[in-house]
Amino acid sequence: MSLPSTRRLQAPLALALTLLVAACASTRGLEPEGRPLNSDSLAASRSLAGTSDAGFPQRDWWKAFGDAQLDGLIGEALAGTPSLDAADARVRQAIAQAGLADAAGKPTLGATALYSGVQIPETVARPPLGGDYLGVTLIGLQFSYSPDLWGGHRARTQAALGQARAAEVDAQAARLMLSSNIARAYVALAQAHDAAEVARADEQRASQLLDLGRQRVKAGLDNQLQIRNAETAVASAQQQEQAAQQQVDAARNAIAALLGQGPDRGLQIAKPALLSAPWPGVPAVVQSELLGHRPDVVAARWRVEAARHGIKASKAEFYPTVNLTALVGLAGGNLSDLFSSDALLASGGPAISLPIFDGGRLRNNLAKSDAEYDLAVANYNQALVGALREVADALQGARSLDAQIASASRARESAQAAWQLATARYKAGLGTQLDVLAAQRPLLQLEQQIAALRAQRLGTSIDLDRALGGGLEFAAPQSVAAQNTNDITQAPTP
Known part of the structure; x- marks a missing residue:
């Protein structure tokens, strides 16, 4: 080609190059808006003040209740149930997806x-x-x-690994939820058994009143009103016993289902001795320490990390x-x-x-990644706030129930003293059997009330163990809140 013809081509080539650069897709104006909360910014020190020197729960936290049957049930459930199988399958799926992302960047x-x-x-x-x-x-x-010049392959791999780590934490969360649900159902079973026993004692008391009323009517000392009242009390006690038995059956069925078994498995569960067990102490909670134990918070943090790498991967697609x-x-x-x-x-x-005209595909893909990051941040912030609320609810509930149990126990002591006094007077010929049976009724009611309060107190202990992470510890991103937004946009902007 001659020199003049070469010069004639320089202008069109320069124009084409200018149009090429000007037409390149740009990321300008597209940035995520979410900002992860710093746990220290959430005022909770007064609400989460500890009441003992106890530490965080152990991994087998339920053993603190001292019930061998409960230990066996939870051990049986953790050995494998459909819910855990599904969680483990999701972990394998996420790990395989991370492997695919890694393989995509290799020769x-x-x-x-x-x-x-x-x-x-x-x-x-x-x-x-x-x-x-x-x-x-x-x-x-x-x-x-395809050489990874802009870090896109690496970012996609890191995003997939973040999702895999989140799935692994979710699998542990499923185990924690399963064990706490079994413990909750076991407490309900214990309470139902106690309620049935109180109802049977009340039925026996009402039956004695009925027999005594019939004797007094026969002797001409009373009228039919006492008999009808006693019959009403007997029927009411029988209904309460039947309702308690229905609760026993429901709790057994619930436990059997949580074990992944049929309802006949529940028939093998004996009466728990759980309500007489001491409850664990309440540790002093530090927010930063809490975040390393809560599986939902840690999983949410990993998803924020994955979404952050997703933005980097989307930005890398804008380059040659x-x-x-x-x-x-x-x-x-x-x-x-x-x-x-x-x-x-x-x-x-x-x-x-090099992408030039793509109909907005790249910008929309980046906008989607930004929105996914914002959603992950919002979920993390919500998980953090929810975690602190659950811990505060369990702590405050435990304190309130401790006070209620103390008040009910004092009332029971007074009722016990009144019943003993009525019994002593009856034996000394100074009182009647009616006085004894009448004094027994508030005593039985208080015993049922205390059993219900202790069941609620054990429930708050279970809730607290779960809210504190159930003794689990996880590897998590160092600090979501400390990450600079510029870290998301390390790649140069076209």
Whole structure:
């Protein structure tokens, strides 16, 4: 080409290059809006003040209740149930997805064997090309690699790993939830058994009143009103006993279902001795320490980390990509030709691609990644606030129930003293059996009330153990709140 013609091409080439650069997709104006909360910014020190020197729960926190049957039930459940199987399957799925993301950025090498033939009609090309059948046999190796110039492959891998870590934490959360649900149902079973016993004692008391009333009517000392009142009390006690038995059956069925078994498994569960067990102490809670134990908070943090890398991966798509390909093999018209010195086939080289016009696909993809990050941050913030609320609820509930149990216990002591006094007077001939039975009723009611309060108190202990993470500890991103927003946008902006 002559020099003048070269100069004539310089202007169009410069214009084409300018248009090429100007038309490149840009990330300008697209940034995430979410900001993770700092746990220290949430005032909770007064609400979460500890009431003892106890530490965080142990991994087998339920053993603190001292019930061997409960230990066995939770151990049986953790050995495998459908809910845990599903959680474990999600973990394997997430790990495989991370493996796929990692494999996408690595070189590939494959073997190929190809036979292709064509016959060009003479109406298209004259002989010797037309009219003859031409066949080609090819055997070779194909190599392909796209260097990670902008960190997009690495960011996608890190995002997938973050999701996998979140799934692993979710699997542990499922185990914590399962064990706490079994403990909760076990407490309900214990309370139902106690309620049934109180109802039977009340029925016995009412039956004695009924017998005594009939004797007094027969002796002409009383009228039918006392008999009807006693009959009403007997029927009411029987209804309470039947209701308590229904609660026993429901609690057994619930436990059997949590074990992944049929309702007959629940029939093997004996009466718990749980309500007489001491409850664990309440530790002093520090927010930063809490965040390393709560599986939902840690999983949410990993999802924020994954979304952060997702933004980096979306930004990397705005830059040129380089693909290196190579093919080395043997080709020939016949199989015998493949092994001749002239059959060697080799091709390869780099290919560079740059997005220019894409109809807004890249910008919308980045906007989607920004929104996913904002959603992950919002979920993390909500998990953090919810975690502190659950701990505060359990602590405050425990304190309130301790006070209620103390008040009810004092009332029971007074009722016990009144019943003993009525019994002593009856034995001394100074009182009647009616006085004894009348004094027994408030005593039974208070015993039922205290049993219910103790069940609620044990429930708050279970809630607190779960709210404190159930003795679990997780590896989590160092500090979501400390991450600078610029960390999300490390790649240069087009």
